[in-house]
Amino acid sequence: MFFAWTSREVAWRVCGRVALRAAPFVAFALAFALASCRAPGDSAADSTSARRAPRAGRGSAIELTDDAGRVVHLDAPARRVISLVSSATETLIALGAADRIVGRTRYDDAPEIAAVPSVGGGVDPSIETIVGLHPDLVIAWSADKRQAVRAKLTALGVHVFTVRTEDTSDVFRGIANLGRLTGRDSAALRLGGSIRGELDDVRRSVAGRPAPSVFFVVFNDPPMTAGPDTFIGQLIGLAGGRSLFDDTRQLWPNVSMEEIVRRQPDVVIVPVGEFKTNTVDYLRARTGWRDLRAVREGRVVTVPANLLNRPGANIGKAARVLRAAFYPEFTSAADSANVARPLSAPAERR
Amino acid sequence: MESTSAGAIALPARTRVHYGMPVSMRLLALAVILALALVAAIRLGAVSLSTTALLDAVTGRGDASTVAIVRQLRMPRALQAALVGAALAVSGATFQALLRNALAEPYILGVSSGAAFGAVATVVTGWSMRSVWALPAAAFAGAIGSMLLVFRIAFSVGRALDARVLLLAGVVVSSFLVALIWLVLTFADTESVRSAIFWMMGSHAGASWRSVSILATCLVPSLAVLFALARPLNLLAVGESTAAYLGTNVERTKLIAFAVATLLAAVSVAVSGTIGFVGLVVPHAMRLLWGSDNRALLPCAALAGGAFLVGADTLSRTLAGANELPIGVVTALIGVPCFVWLLRRPAAL
Numbered sequence: 001m002f003f004a005w006t007s008r009e010v011a012w013r014v015c016g017r018v019a020l021r022a023a024p025f026v027a028f029a030l031a032f033a034l035a036s037c038r039a040p041g042d043s044a045a046d047s048t049s050a051r052r053a054p055r056a057g058r059g060s061a062i063e064l065t066d067d068a069g070r071v072v073h074l075d076a077p078a079r080r081v082i083s084l085v086s087s088a089t090e091t092l093i094a095l096g097a098a099d100r101i102v103g104r105t106r107y108d109d110a111p112e113i114a115a116v117p118s119v120g121g122g123v124d125p126s127i128e129t130i131v132g133l134h135p136d137l138v139i140a141w142s143a144d145k146r147q148a149v150r151a152k153l154t155a156l157g158v159h160v161f162t163v164r165t166e167d168t169s170d171v172f173r174g175i176a177n178l179g180r181l182t183g184r185d186s187a188a189l190r191l192g193g194s195i196r197g198e199l200d201d202v203r204r205s206v207a208g209r210p211a212p213s214v215f216f217v218v219f220n221d222p223p224m225t226a227g228p229d230t231f232i233g234q235l236i237g238l239a240g241g242r243s244l245f246d247d248t249r250q251l252w253p254n255v256s257m258e259e260i261v262r263r264q265p266d267v268v269i270v271p272v273g274e275f276k277t278n279t280v281d282y283l284r285a286r287t288g289w290r291d292l293r294a295v296r297e298g299r300v301v302t303v304p305a306n307l308l309n310r311p312g313a314n315i316g317k318a319a320r321v322l323r324a325a326f327y328p329e330f331t332s333a334a335d336s337a338n339v340a341r342p343l344s345a346p347a348e349r350r
Numbered sequence: 351m352e353s354t355s356a357g358a359i360a361l362p363a364r365t366r367v368h369y370g371m372p373v374s375m376r377l378l379a380l381a382v383i384l385a386l387a388l389v390a391a392i393r394l395g396a397v398s399l400s401t402t403a404l405l406d407a408v409t410g411r412g413d414a415s416t417v418a419i420v421r422q423l424r425m426p427r428a429l430q431a432a433l434v435g436a437a438l439a440v441s442g443a444t445f446q447a448l449l450r451n452a453l454a455e456p457y458i459l460g461v462s463s464g465a466a467f468g469a470v471a472t473v474v475t476g477w478s479m480r481s482v483w484a485l486p487a488a489a490f491a492g493a494i495g496s497m498l499l500v501f502r503i504a505f506s507v508g509r510a511l512d513a514r515v516l517l518l519a520g521v522v523v524s525s526f527l528v529a530l531i532w533l534v535l536t537f538a539d540t541e542s543v544r545s546a547i548f549w550m551m552g553s554h555a556g557a558s559w560r561s562v563s564i565l566a567t568c569l570v571p572s573l574a575v576l577f578a579l580a581r582p583l584n585l586l587a588v589g590e591s592t593a594a595y596l597g598t599n600v601e602r603t604k605l606i607a608f609a610v611a612t613l614l615a616a617v618s619v620a621v622s623g624t625i626g627f628v629g630l631v632v633p634h635a636m637r638l639l640w641g642s643d644n645r646a647l648l649p650c651a652a653l654a655g656g657a658f659l660v661g662a663d664t665l666s667r668t669l670a671g672a673n674e675l676p677i678g679v680v681t682a683l684i685g686v687p688c689f690v691w692l693l694r695r696p697a698a699l
Binding site: 068106117118119120121123124125126127128129131132134141143144145146147148149151152155156157250251252 | 395396397415416418419422423424473476478479482485539540541542544545546548549553555556558667671672673674
């Protein structure tokens with residue numbers, strides 16, 4: 001059922017689309033869905049950048065504007081944090097604040113917090129469980145349009161800081177904000193700096209090379225890809241590729257199979273491990289997909305979905321993996337485990 | 351009265367109704383079950399509490415978060431589930447009687463699609479981000495709006511309100527609104543799509559004392575009106591001309607009953623989203639047990655619907671720990687086997 005996917009960053013973008021198709025009474029809407037071009041939405045959170053308010057009178061008090069534009073006030077750095085957003089959870093761990101995490105969602109699989117109790121899903125958590133864990137800070141989705149979780153927790157006196165997780169600027173702002181909220185500003189500064197360095201290295205190393213056109217398969221039926229303004233789209237550009245649909249203004253566009261075939265990507269990137277059907281074998285068996293030159297000629301690259309689909313502290317690693325996917329000569333020993341070309345030797349596989 | 355009113359909607363013919371238990375005893379038994387369900391709902395949850403901690407929390411003593419869990423989360427949620435269950439069951443029973451159709455349910459006049467359209471509109475425009483009440487208010491407005499539209503269409507056909515025309519108007523308006531919803535969602539951003547779908551799945555997670563008091567304010571007078579209309583509803587179930595001969599103001603009764611039953615469904619769907627199954631099956635279960643006399647059926651359905659939904663909601667938030675199951679999953683998975691058992695039960699127990 002699709003609700004089981006909610007709160008897996010990219011996965012949960014897809015679930016709405018799938019439910020849209022699955023709902024029995026929308027078969028007639030399918031034609032629209034496949035050719036859909038969503039209006040440029042998400043304007044609510046788009047331009048919101050967290051402005052750091054000056055420190056309050058007491059030295060340790062924190063006042064910070066979250067990604068939905070609400071000011072969150074903490075008397076002291078948070079000691080008991082529950083994160084409903086998987087990428088924020090990973091950022092907290094990268095900041096060395098794993099010991100502050102007292103609750104996680106059922107999708108968080110980091111070993112550092114394996115023993116931490118789950119509060120359920122990211123948009124439909126058990127509020128009772130959250131309250132019972134006595135958090136002094138809950139990290140939630142800024143884009144949740146229902147507001148029920150935030151309103152309920154706020155009414156019960158729990159501080160809620162909401163985050164946006166669409167592009168790389170969200171990642172850096174998230175690192176800074178989470179560092180500040182947990183009193184780890186200097187760690188956040190270091191982490192942000194080292195990720196910037198990693199991204200710069202990748203960008204420099206591919207300078208001047210011809211850019212292959214890339215189709216990133218967020219979901220394969222109906223085809224959904226990452227728009228140029230998402231962190232995935234930005235990382236593709238940074239790693240030397242060019243998004244096949246870099247002309248779209250949508251974040252996560254559904255695109256028609258016909259248009260993919262017409263544009264003929266040089267490389268198809270398939271994140272594996274999240275959706276059972278997002279596999280290379282599936283693409284090889286489907287009309288449309290199997291007619292792509294990239295599929296026929298073995299230019300299909302699989303990457304781990306958990307690495308590519310979570311906009312957190314490991315986007316530097318994700319950028320290197322993408323670079324290795326575009327330019328095989330960059331495949332280092334460390335990245336080779338994350339980049340596979342299952343179709344590159346079709347003769348042997350037959 | 352029982353023998354005559356059973357005709358059109360009672361299921362199935364071979365199941366004889368049992369009149370052995372007096373109405374007062376049935377009501378008492380159901381009230382006890384509802385009370386037990388409420389106690390269980392407050393006792394059980396994702397956080398396990400000792401009985402003493404629970405009793406302390408009920409009286410407002412002890413650990414602040416335990417008090418919050420019991421008094422701000424579990425109690426309003428249990429009461430909301432009870433009120434919504436009662437509203438949907440009574441609404442469904444009324445529609446089944448009015449339309450003389452066993453498949454009638456509270457959403458038949460487009461209430462759920464109207465509410466969903468209102469909800470989707472606030473989600474897509476972002477109004478739902480501004481106030482926590484924007485969504486329920488828009489859902490309620492959408493439900494009432496679609497009801498008025500359905501009535502307008504039905505009244506414009508023929509001189510008197512024809513139940514069949516009303517039913518058809520409800521179905522087509524509903525289809526139209528559903529088409530609009532998916533059209534809007536097709537062009538909406540994915541966050542809106544997901545939020546809308548979660549809303550449509552229905553949940554009591556948003557319950558608060560405010561929602562409970564709003565619900566109770568609408569529910570109590572509505573139930574009183576429908577209970578008062580039980581006898582005319584019995585006559586209507588036999589046939590409109592018979593009812594008219596026997597002194598019922600048929601048009602007025604139908605109009606009031608339709609409007610109040612729709613109002614019940616609209617308020618319910620506004621606070622908790624679309625929760626299916628309760629309004630369809632609880633009235634039938636009560637009829638199978640004790641017959642179709644609406645004077646007994648309506649109060650029984652109210653208590654049974656309340657108890658059923660409280661139980662289902664408690665299961666939905668305890669079966670999988672902190673992972674809340676959608677309430678519609680629980681109502682159907684528990685309710686369908688129970689209902690099939692009732693249907694197949696030997697006629698003479």
